[in-house]
Amino acid sequence: MxxxxxxxxxxxxxxxxxxxxxxxxxxxxxxxxxxxxxxxxxxxxxxxxxxxxxxxxxxxxxxxxxxxxxRSLEIVKQVGSPERLEETFRISEFKGSHGIGHTRMSTESKVDLSHSQPFWAHGYPDLAIVHNGHITNYHKLRRQYEQHGVRFYTENDSEIIAVYMAQEMSRGLSLEEVLHKALIDWDGSFSCLVSTADAMGFVKDSFAHKPLLFGETDEFVAVATEEVAFRAVFSREFRVREAGAREVKVWRN
Amino acid sequence: MAELICEERTIREINADIRRLLKEGEAITVRSPGARHNLGVALLASGEVVFDGSVGYYCAGLMDGATVRIKGSAGWGLAESMLSGEVIVEGNAGNSAGAAIRGGALVVQGDSGARTGVSMKNGLIIVSGSCGYMSGFMGQGGKMIIGGDTAEAFGDSMYETICFVGGEIADLGNDAILAESSDEDKQFLDTSLARYLPASLRANLPDAAGFKKVVSGRKLWNFKKSEWKTWEQAL
Structure with a gap:
């Protein structure tokens, strides 16, 4: 481990x-x-x-x-430009089937290493999330979890997603099932990408408030907030689609 | 034909060049657009602009008169507030395509995202594929043709936009109702689809009689206390 x-x-x-x-x-x-x-x-x-x-x-x-x-998850995160992440951690030399990342634009809670993304689902190995949006029933959910002894590390609403994922997957639900259940349990806006040891999936909120688009080719699956990210990384164009409201999608290795 | 290369240049420089060349009467091909935002915003002259790849947010917004073709996908807010002209995207479009347009034609040959044609005032939107959640929301005028399926809340709280749907409607929005298509409607569908969609895409669509027409039920136009229940549900 x-x-x-x-x-x-x-x-x-x-x-x-x-x-x-x-x-x-x-x-x-x-x-x-x-x-x-x-x-x-x-x-x-x-x-x-x-x-x-x-x-x-x-x-x-x-x-x-x-x-x-x-066994297959490693998170590195920094405050500052993503380019510095490469300089420090040599992300491009990482080997694996999939990876997720997010440059956070902070709105409410502070900017430091712990508040950066991805968030690990503390206590649940190989599970991590990134989130763009605002979970508006964060405080209510957090109170419920805290009453059951869950520790929170930040004041950031995205952390609740990692906690939620860990709790629900510990109960034996599949990634797909948890992402569908989230549409009932979370309020607010979210485009959320989740990584497990053998899968990667996303869920988008009921109003499609937040962008998330993806492209699938024979060689790879790519997910991003904006297509400009794909064009910066891939030399060839491929068809991309904005995910719909309430859309859940999971890819397995 | 003039050619513009986007690499190493700011959007402001690229757009200034597009506007200058349009004024000079040149047809323009814009290479390596790289899905960057705000390309071709506020083009106020007629002429042809081709983006040779995907574009980002707000492409061809506030446009008046040009013909813009995108040989890739487009991000959010495509052709937003267009006054006149044509915007054709060969791939998919993101959310709010054709938001608040006052004229012109927007053609999406693939699928479009949520809130397509939100608050459109006039003009025409054609989506060859499917459209996303709450498309047509608060449409005040103009026409929208969806060749494929719609997501939920289609045509919610519309004023006078008239919609036609070739596929399945997941769910009609508040105060959206189905209406009978007139011969004039069928004529309009035939003419518009023939003009704006290539035959290969038209082949996937039903004939004009197979399109469902969706209009406002006009229940939310004026507030009546006796119809409080209707409002309660809509809000």
Missing amino acids: VLQIKVGENGQSQDGAANIIAKAAALSQPKDVATTGSYLRLTIDGSLDPLRLTAAIESASPDVEVVSMG
Whole structure:
């Protein structure tokens, strides 16, 4: 299992990293340790309870957050231009079947590493989301989850989507089922893209408030907010379509 | 024919060049549009502009008189507030295509997104494929022809836009009703489709008699306290 851990909002200290490694080692000795930017990357063997492992690591300091955990998921996020993300983390060298990303334009909550996207569904390995929009019943949903002991890391409404996904998928629902259920449970505007170990899917709100378009070819599936993103990445043109209101779509590896 | 290359140039520069060349009477092909936003906005002269690829948001908005062809897809707000002219997109269009147009013809050869023709005042919108949620919303005039299916809430709260649908209507919006097509309507459909759609696309559509006509039921035009229930539902 690979863990990406935010050591601190302002870079990392030797002490901070050592402390985190010690906390993790109390449960299972990390096989591999690497540091990049503000993150510590740990590879840990065994099938530990993700929430227990997260809690142990985060007990190192209030500033520490496990931003991703999984056998195939790794989240890296930064404040600033996406180009810096490539410089620091060499995203283009990542290998895998699919990836999601989002440049957040902050409107309500603060701008820092934890409030950046994607959000990991804390406690649920290999599940992450990105969201464009505004979940207007965020506070109500959050209160309900908090009453059941769920910890929130930010003041950002998009975080509720990750929590919701983790809760519903833990109950055994499929990705498709959860995305359909979300259309009933979430209010507001959303174009939301979800990644699991073996699938990627989206849901768009009932009024099609927020853009999300996609193109499918024999070689790949591409999803973006605007077509200009595709044209910047792919040299050949392919047919794209704006997703409809209440549209749910899932692609499997 | 003049050719413009978009790469390494700002939208302001590209649009200024398109306007200048149109004035000079040149037909223009715009290369590598890259789906960038606001291309060909406020073209106020007649003449032909071809975008050789996809365009972004608000392409050909506020246009008066030009003929614009897009050899790709278009983003949101295509031909918004057009006064006259023709906009033809060979691919799909995003949300709010033809919003608030006052004239001219917008032709989408693929599918169009939500709120197609929202608040259109006049003019013609033809979508060869399907259209998205709440298309025709608050349409005040003009005509809209959808060759394929519509999504939910079609023709919601319209004034005097007249719509024709060749496929299935998922659900009529508030105060939208089906009406009988007259011979004049059928004539109009035949003429418009023959003029604006290539035969290969027309082949997928029913004949004029197979189109459903959707108009306003006029129940929401004037507020009557006795019809409170109607309003309660619409709002």
